[in-house]
Amino acid sequence: MAKLIVNGQVVEQFFDAGMEQYAVAQLVEENFGKGSTFSVELSVEEAQQKSRDDVRLSIEQQVADTESLLGTTSDTVHMLLNELSSFVNKLSDASTLAEMRTSTTSLKAAIGDIETKVAAGELSFPYQTKGQDAVMTDIMTRANGVDTVIKAK
Structure with missing residues (x-):
């Protein structure tokens, strides 16, 4: 105190x-x-x-309010889920190396340039500043906490 x-x-x-x-x-x-x-x-x-x-x-004053940040996070997760689903479905049907490469087209178009932008310093993510270990600890703590509450109900 x-x-x-x-x-x-x-x-x-x-x-x-x-x-x-x-x-x-x-x-x-x-x-x-x-x-x-x-x-x-x-x-x-x-x-x-x-x-x-x-x-x-x-962050709220200079970037966005909590609801807008949540909306952006939700949009990101939905986009990745859709693109990952498409990739997995195409990859599972592929039987040649050429078909496997083709299966990545949509995913690469959606997120392929992110790695380049991070490497060039044009884009950085908060988890990089916080440190991946600290972020993973937060993720696990929150996931376990929410799961404990759900199991108790």
């Missing part, structure tokens, strides 16, 4: 880190007098959460 420090002294060990700055300032002024200085010391977990919240707010 966060600590509230006023005039260099810890005055609250279990302070609500989510309290708005203006509200903390008002609380401090009312309880410790005008001109009192204060700071809020966050736990490691609270600091990490605040950092995530700040990044998410910046």
